Amino acid sequence: MRTPMNLKLGSRKSALALWQTHHVADLLRAAHPGLSVEIVTMDTLGDQRTDVPLPSIGAKGLFTAELEEALATDAVDLAVHSLKDLPSTLPPGMRFAGAPKRASALDAFISTRYASFDQVPDGATIATGSQRRKAQLLHRRPNLNFADLRGNIGTRLEKLERQGFDGIIMAHAALERLEMDERVTSLLPPAEYVPAVGQGAIGLEAREGREEIDAILAPILDAPTMQAVTAERIFMRRLEGGCSVALGAYCVPADTPGQWTFHAWVSSPDGRQCLHEARTGDDPNALAHALVDDFLEQGARSILRA
């Protein structure tokens, strides 16, 4: 099979996006000595609108549309995203081309005032831009206050100090990748604080019709990661949940070999009405479908919109 000698990877410009794209480039070069890999960077709507909460912008694919435009015109061969930012239904002509090995999917609590999340008192203000994180925290701690938090990872850490929040919640993977792990105060247990679909994974996107790229990608993809995130994305697609609703799904290998545990969360924005269940079995996609069936029967769609 003929493969391009020069592969162009499209990336956002944030430190995390660039880290992830360089990571993919390194994996590809290691798998294919002699392959030339180039990184093309661009801004997305989500990067430009840092002033407003993401859900209020309303559009889907806030961090992906410009990269998809570049894929459509072959200006890039592959777009590298945080999988969490990649909608579960892609625009026509675009396809999910796989994921390398996932990093931590957990949420991290960061505070300069408290030694762990459990020590945060009622009335404290926690900053997060995520509906899911807010709802999950409110469910257990209805007397916490919340502030919106936007911007790239460095900006958010600055805001923690400058705006005097009692703590912020961020993806553990982002802090690990940017070598800011030592900023983590504590990790939220994923059985209780169910992570976002695809959190901690890098998602590769390609144009339909460029199937020759699959042979180049094959050696850098991770089968267990793809099984897990595929199931999580089924859960999200069937519930029509995006990042603007309180939906979580985390599929993880169980202690018994061959078994998977699927953690599922759907709630109202205030966390009061909530469907929360973990189920174990040998087929991640089947677990996702069974949980969606049960959640729909229990009114998941109206709970998400409550």
Ligand SMILES: NCc1[nH]cc(CCC(=O)O)c1CC(=O)O
């Ligand atoms: N929603 C923004 C976003 N998209 C991906 C990450 C971090 C990396 C990841 O979750 O894989 C973040 C920041 C965060 O959730 O704190």
